[in-house]
Amino acid sequence: MITLVALPILIPLIAAAVMLLTRNLIVQRCLSFVALSSSLAVAVVLLVDVWSSGNIVVARLGGWPGSFAITLVADRLASVLVVVAMAVTLVVLLFALGQQASDEHSSYYHPVYMALTAGIAQAFLAGDLFNLFVAFEILLMASYVLLTLEGTSEQIRSGTTYVVLNVIESLVLVTAVGLIFAATGTVNFAELPERLAELPVGVRTGLHLLLLVAFGIKAAVFPLFFWLPDSYPTAPSSASAVFAGLLTKVGVYCLIRVQTLLFPGELSDLVMIVGIATMAIGVIGAISQQDMKRILSFHIISQIGYMVFGLGIGGAAAIAATVFYLIHHIPVKTSLFLVEGIIERDSGTSSLDKVSGLARRSPILAVLFLLPALSLAGFPPLSGFLAKFAVVRAGFDSQQYFGVGVALVVSMLTLVSMAKIWVGAFWGEVLPARPTGDVGILRHQRSMAAATMMLVALTVTIAVMAGPLYEFATEAAIQMLDVATYVSAVRGS
Amino acid sequence: MSVWSLVLVCVLFGVGAYLLMDRSLTRIALGVGALGNGVNVLIISAGSDVNEAPIIGRDGTLTDPLPQALVLTAIVIGFALLTFLMTLAWRNWTISGNDEVEDDVEDRLVARRAERTAKSGDQPHHEDVTP
Numbered sequence: 001m002i003t004l005v006a007l008p009i010l011i012p013l014i015a016a017a018v019m020l021l022t023r024n025l026i027v028q029r030c031l032s033f034v035a036l037s038s039s040l041a042v043a044v045v046l047l048v049d050v051w052s053s054g055n056i057v058v059a060r061l062g063g064w065p066g067s068f069a070i071t072l073v074a075d076r077l078a079s080v081l082v083v084v085a086m087a088v089t090l091v092v093l094l095f096a097l098g099q100q101a102s103d104e105h106s107s108y109y110h111p112v113y114m115a116l117t118a119g120i121a122q123a124f125l126a127g128d129l130f131n132l133f134v135a136f137e138i139l140l141m142a143s144y145v146l147l148t149l150e151g152t153s154e155q156i157r158s159g160t161t162y163v164v165l166n167v168i169e170s171l172v173l174v175t176a177v178g179l180i181f182a183a184t185g186t187v188n189f190a191e192l193p194e195r196l197a198e199l200p201v202g203v204r205t206g207l208h209l210l211l212l213v214a215f216g217i218k219a220a221v222f223p224l225f226f227w228l229p230d231s232y233p234t235a236p237s238s239a240s241a242v243f244a245g246l247l248t249k250v251g252v253y254c255l256i257r258v259q260t261l262l263f264p265g266e267l268s269d270l271v272m273i274v275g276i277a278t279m280a281i282g283v284i285g286a287i288s289q290q291d292m293k294r295i296l297s298f299h300i301i302s303q304i305g306y307m308v309f310g311l312g313i314g315g316a317a318a319i320a321a322t323v324f325y326l327i328h329h330i331p332v333k334t335s336l337f338l339v340e341g342i343i344e345r346d347s348g349t350s351s352l353d354k355v356s357g358l359a360r361r362s363p364i365l366a367v368l369f370l371l372p373a374l375s376l377a378g379f380p381p382l383s384g385f386l387a388k389f390a391v392v393r394a395g396f397d398s399q400q401y402f403g404v405g406v407a408l409v410v411s412m413l414t415l416v417s418m419a420k421i422w423v424g425a426f427w428g429e430v431l432p433a434r435p436t437g438d439v440g441i442l443r444h445q446r447s448m449a450a451a452t453m454m455l456v457a458l459t460v461t462i463a464v465m466a467g468p469l470y471e472f473a474t475e476a477a478i479q480m481l482d483v484a485t486y487v488s489a490v491r492g493s
Numbered sequence: 494m495s496v497w498s499l500v501l502v503c504v505l506f507g508v509g510a511y512l513l514m515d516r517s518l519t520r521i522a523l524g525v526g527a528l529g530n531g532v533n534v535l536i537i538s539a540g541s542d543v544n545e546a547p548i549i550g551r552d553g554t555l556t557d558p559l560p561q562a563l564v565l566t567a568i569v570i571g572f573a574l575l576t577f578l579m580t581l582a583w584r585n586w587t588i589s590g591n592d593e594v595e596d597d598v599e600d601r602l603v604a605r606r607a608e609r610t611a612k613s614g615d616q617p618h619h620e621d622v623t624p
Binding site for chain 1: 518521525528529532535536538539540559560563566567570573574577578581584585588589594595598599600603607
């Protein structure tokens with residue numbers, strides 16, 4: 001079991017190295033598919049083991065004892081997120097293969113995509129702060145390349161903002177790592193909780209704030225979100241789907257670790273206020289937009305707000321709600337971006353002014369959009385309703401009525417802007433240039449449609465399986481809040 | 494941490510932060526380089542006595558090898574980042590003739606639409622403002 005922990009990182013990395021040698025597109029495509037599906041298989045085996053035994057699986061690379069080795073830790077949360085990440089990247093790969101876009105034909109697309117996957121997996125599994133920083137660098141560097149792969153002026157313009165902002169985020173993170181090392185003499189997650197607790201309050205709060213800023217930029221929380229709606233829409237559809245689904249969620253995952261493991265329960269009021277502001281600002285931004293990709297990008301921010309709000313409430317129930325929200329949100333958001341990618345490929349634009357009457361041309365596409373869109377807005381019985389319900393209930397239980405009120409209003413406004421996309425793109429007259437009566441959008445884009453259907457099916461499955469999944473999220477939250485067990489497992493004592 | 498390495502860290506952070514304020518991507522890249530090196534010096538001096546070698550088996554006092562290993566990794570990452578930023582600046586220059594970081598175009602469109610609505614006092618016409 002122990003060697004399995006490293007495989008979701010190693011398989012994509014080795015595949016990327018081999019791909020750089022061949023440059024043959026067909027070989028690269030096959031290798032990508034094999035690497036991602038085998039990583040997914042490994043991740044599922046790991047998840048089953050962690051879930052059934054209840055243990056935390058720890059791998060110490062290099063054979064060094066205790067905190068000297070590079071530790072990889074798979075607890076309940078990390079293992080389930082690796083499975084979700086691998087599944088989503090695999091589906092998006094299928095989408096990209098069917099898309100026939102110019103960027104996928106570049107001989108660098110597949111190696112970089114593999115590096116991105118490896119970085120995401122490593123970020124979830126990292127057992128020390130510096131390793132986490134390295135994982136961030138791998139996934140960020142890959143995302144820079146994917147974002148600017150075509151090198152068009154629009155991509156370069158928005159890519160510049162994205163790169164500069166994320167470079168600053170990395171610098172803040174590595175500064176925090178350096179200062180934490182100076183203050184405690186360790187970067188290992190097993191030793192940090194104890195040693196951080198011994199520090200004077202001022203130093204501890206300073207270090208905590210540095211980490212919150214670094215991960216807050218990555219998670220795109222208020223007031224550090226402004227780079228996101230500018231940069232994601234210019235990326236190729238397949239890349240922006242992965243970014244939207246997974247990259248910000250890596251930031252949220254790190255925030256969860258900071259708030260539960262490193263600084264348990266500290267500054268939770270600040271986190272909660274940030275969460276409430278993020279929800280509200282994100283959805284207000286979304287309402288004012290006219291472009292589908294930008295509306296969806298602002299909704300990423302708004303949804304991040306719910307997770308951060310849940311994290312700020314604290315306690316097992318609220319953390320469980322956050323974990324469930326995280327698991328539900330990744331496939332929902334990715335599938336919305338994939339639907340948008342299909343529309344953009346068909347119409348050549350993502351502006352709501354120029355797309356119309358899609359429901360008449362392709363009812364299946366309309367359903368594929370409607371399910372995740374309603375889920376995002378929190379319609380029962382879809383997964384988004386259950387996730388929002390869990391967060392709201394946790395808020396009620398701890399008397400955060402203001403936050404709960406904002407959450408409910410925001411979910412109404414989410415519905416309004418989803419309805420805006422629906423009315424603008426799916427209803428209305430079929431544009432004269434497009435053939436009527438032909439259900440042609442999906443017929444010409446079969447593998448893209450299949451990939452999107454798989455993800456939508458996954459979101460429906462999450463709704464159907466909500467009971468056991470929520471139980472799992474609760475167990476994951478209880479395991480996270482039990483810092484002592486985590487520490488002794490990682491230390492190996 | 495000796496006083497001089499602290500001073501060096503402060504100078505590098507100051508220079509880096511100042512350069513990051515600029516709109517020119519070349520200056521931002523230089524700022525990132527300065528800040529990155531400031532962080533590296535910070536981590537090195539966080540270890541222990543900077544003047545000692547981190548080699549096991551040598552007599553006398555040794556310094557903690559971990560920060561040196563961390564900094565080696567950070568230097569490689571910083572180098573790659575800087576190269577990418579320079580490439581981006583060059584590409585920006587070949588496309589637009591300058592290397593400035595520009596504003597969000599769509600954002601300005603939305604702002605202009607709001608202004609126009611406020612002025613005319615009627616419903617916004619989306620068709621007017623599409624680029």
